[in-house]
Amino acid sequence: MDLFEIELNKDKKFVGEDFRYRRKLLVVLFVSVFVVSVLIIRLFYLQIIKNGYYSGLSRNNKEQIIPIEAHRGEIYDRNGIMVAENIKVYVMYMIPTYLPKNYFEREELLYRVSKIFNIDLEQIKSTLDKLPKNSYESIEITDNMTMEQISYLAERAEEFPGVYYGSKSVRNYPLGETMTHILGYIGNISQEEFESKRIEGYRRNSMIGKEGVEQFYDKELRGIDGYVQWIVDSRNRVKETISPAVGRPIPGKKLILSIDSKIQKDAEDLLYGQVGTIIVSRPTTGEILAMVSAPWYDPNIFIGKIDRDKYAELINNPANPFWNKAIRGRYPPGSTFKLISAAGSLAEGRLTANKTVFCQGGMLLENRFYRCTGQHGYVNMYKAIQYSCNTYFYTLAYELGPNFIKKYAEIFGFGTPTGIDLPGEKIGVVPSADWKRRRIGEYWWDGDTLQYVIGQGYMSATPIAVHMATSAIINDGVMYRPHVVKEIRSSQTDEVIYNNDKVVVKKLDIPQSMFTVVKEGMRMAVAGGTARNGAWSPYVKLAAKTSTAQNAQGRDHTWITIFGPYNQRPTDDMVAVTVMLEHSGGGGGSTAGPIATAMLRSILSGENALEVRNSIYYRMQRIYEEFRLAREQAAAEASENGENNDNEDDSKKKNRNDDDRIRYE
Structure with a gap:
């Protein structure tokens, strides 16, 4: 083989190695560009497209939206006597997503809440079961907290993650049994009612009218709920409360009845012990001055925990007091x-x-x-x-x-x-x-x-x-x-x-x-x-x-x-x-x-x-x-x-x- 051929073979070998090198370089470059492109697209997706979602999660890790129930409108008789009022009570509620994620830690927390605050453990669990475990919605656990219990919870907030206290108004009927079937009463919203009315702003723990004008005029009486923002630290301690103007609750409207409470009481006294009804009205206006259905019941039994024996006695009464x-x-x-x-x-x-x-x-x-x-x-x-x-x-x-x-x-x-x-x-x-x-x-x-x-x-x-x-x-x-x-x-x-x-x-x-x-x-x-x-x-x-x-x-x-x-x-x-x-x-x-x-x-x-x-x-x-x-x-x-x-x-x-x-x- 002559010298020219030897040189030619060397050149071919060099070119082949260079080509393989360049090909590998191109593959590496392509892979690098692809990976960078994926990262850029992913970052764009996370930072731009999903910005609102993750910003919300970030805020919820430090901000909590606490609903404020609107003041329910009072009810008065035609002479200005209040027949349905609101009384302030203190409540405990929980936000499921802030409760411990670990099953055993969660169970231990619920057990401590039950024992310390004297709340039935099964009641707590059944109440929480109404919401998903990752829900940011608050749910009421009890509405009869004492000031001592509130102080205890406030001082040890870090020991009770996801557990909070607040206040709300509950209904009271000062005249007791008078006007039972006219006023009705309010109670916890049922699942069926919630599904049909959630679009109107009702929550799972909302109170809703169940009979009488409380039910018929519930939309007018309930008002529009508001909210405040709590800024909390990693230990569940509230560091700041923000009350935006748009979050102020709007109170419900007042009802002035055509009923005269004195005439109503006279009618009830006259019908006491009998089964029947009395209707009194002014024909030229359509105003009902009194309406009695006997027997009747006291709507205050539905405030707080219901006396099951009393309720059973009423529901089994053949004269049907609820009718x-x-x-x-x-x-x-x-x-x-x-x-x-x-x-x-x-x-x-x-x-x-x-x-x-x-x-x-x-x-x-x-x-x-x-x-x-x-x-x-x-x-x-x-x-x-x-x-x-x-x-x-x-x-x-x-x-x-x-x-x-x-x-x-x-x-x-x-x-x-x-x-x-x-x-x-x-x-x-x-x-x-x-x-x-x-x-x-x-x-x-x-x-x-x-x-x-x-x-x-x-x-x-x-x-x-x-x-x-x-x-x-x-x-x-x-x-x-x-x-x-x-x-x-x-x-x-x-x-x-x-x-x-x-x-x-x-x-x-x-x-x-x-x-x-x-x-x-x-x-x-x-x-x-x-x-x-x-x-x-x-x-x-x-x-x-x-x-x-x-x-x-x-x-x-x-x-x-x-x-x-x-x-x-x-x-x-x-x-x-x-x-x-x-x-x-x-x-x-x-x-x-x-x-x-x-x-x-x-x-x-x-x-x-x-x-x-x-x-x-x-x-x-x-x-x-x-x-x-x-x-x-x-x-x-x-x-x-x-x-x-x-x-x-x-x-x-x-x-x-x-x-x-x-x-x-």
């Missing part, structure tokens, strides 16, 4: 419904108020005798209302039919909610032939129509529906929306934000003169008819309609719907009262009448309600005793004169006795 019978109870309205039948028949123009029907104790229909309350002879509409003559209304219903009854029942609001500002209002049944076929699978008979017109059979209504129908009659056909809250006011300025008075629901297309006839018949019932003794009032003119509603489950329910002072035209000083007593038996005039009359005489003439009721009871007993003695004396005289009534038809005796009962009860 507001005024708006949820459904009963046959009985003879109170005759007012609607009377007004409707006059409006139809098919008869006049002076057209008479002969009552001989009932009506024979399809081989069945439908009894009346007595033998009333010839009666027109005035007397039919005065003596509550079933025969008159049987005849009316047979001529006009069930569709007529249904039409006017619906015109007067039966079968639809009244719109009262309380939660859970129910509606009664306004039956028809179609309804009976669907629900019961039977045809509608003429006998059903006779029962229908006197408020029996398949007909049912709530006491508030009966009361509002009476108010429509008093107002010559104008129906105002019933309400228990008169005004909503600002808690900060006391400015009236909304007024509920005189909101018209509907105006009935019935001539004024028709209502005058019905009201005159109601006045005659007090002057000398079914309410003659039970609605006795020597100073104030009253007008009423009584009812004894048959009850298949036991003793009859009794009603009275009454107003005063009596006037053919509505005036602002008029007050209407409806009383319904469950399973009371007897007649509406003698059982419900004295209660309703005592209410009216107390309001209109300033008399003591209980004394009035007792005086009416005493007067009725004396009249009944005098009447019994007179009957016995007449029987004895007849016997001495040789008269023999033994062969008198039993049904006639019964009708005569019924007639006496109606006239004197």
Whole structure:
């Protein structure tokens, strides 16, 4: 091999080694660029794209957002008496993410909290289970901390990571059991309520209205929660508190009730020991002055830890103290419904108020005798209302039919909610032939129509529906929306934000003169008819309609719907009262009448309600005793004169006795 070839081979070898070197260098350079690029992209992602997220985590490691519950609006009666207030209490709460991450350290901490602060350990754990372990949301553990416990926790904050103290307001009802079903109460938000209302700002430990106006006006009462920022060190000690202006809580609004607490207390005293309801209102505004459902309960039992024995006693009470019978109870309205039948028949123009029907104790229909309350002879509409003559209304219903009854029942609001500002209002049944076929699978008979017109059979209504129908009659056909809250006011300025008075629901297309006839018949019932003794009032003119509603489950329910002072035209000083007593038996005039009359005489003439009721009871007993003695004396005289009534038809005796009962009860 010559020298040239040797040199050429050397050059080739050098070039090959250089190429391999450069190739390795390129690979290293490429890898370096790639790694640097990944790092740059990652840094960009972390520093720019995820800046907000990690900044938040960083802040939360040193800053804590502590919610401040807004001051719940107070509730006052119409005279300015506070009936729902707020009391400051001290609470312990935890923030799950600041609790120890180690399982055993966490368990040890919870155990110490339980023992030192006398809180049930299972209660603490079940409360914490409502939130994820990494949640920054605070959750309340207890709301009855003492000042000594707060001082202990403040001095040893580093020993209790994730455990904090604060204050809040809890509801108190100064009048106790008075206004139970109107006010309602507040309690911890349920999971279902939280899921549906979290968008409105509710938290897992929020308090929420559970019944009454507390529930119906919860949004207005609760206000808007605020917050403060705590700056803490690594040992969980608060170093600084920041209260930004945007974090200030906005207090809830004040409610001014239409309820008069004195009238409410009188109504409760009159109904004590019975099962039923009383509704008192001003018909010309829709204001409810009192609403009682008996029995009732004390809403303060729901403040703090609930007495389980007391709660069990209430929940197992067959009279259902938690049920507001005024708006949820459904009963046959009985003879109170005759007012609607009377007004409707006059409006139809098919008869006049002076057209008479002969009552001989009932009506024979399809081989069945439908009894009346007595033998009333010839009666027109005035007397039919005065003596509550079933025969008159049987005849009316047979001529006009069930569709007529249904039409006017619906015109007067039966079968639809009244719109009262309380939660859970129910509606009664306004039956028809179609309804009976669907629900019961039977045809509608003429006998059903006779029962229908006197408020029996398949007909049912709530006491508030009966009361509002009476108010429509008093107002010559104008129906105002019933309400228990008169005004909503600002808690900060006391400015009236909304007024509920005189909101018209509907105006009935019935001539004024028709209502005058019905009201005159109601006045005659007090002057000398079914309410003659039970609605006795020597100073104030009253007008009423009584009812004894048959009850298949036991003793009859009794009603009275009454107003005063009596006037053919509505005036602002008029007050209407409806009383319904469950399973009371007897007649509406003698059982419900004295209660309703005592209410009216107390309001209109300033008399003591209980004394009035007792005086009416005493007067009725004396009249009944005098009447019994007179009957016995007449029987004895007849016997001495040789008269023999033994062969008198039993049904006639019964009708005569019924007639006496109606006239004197």
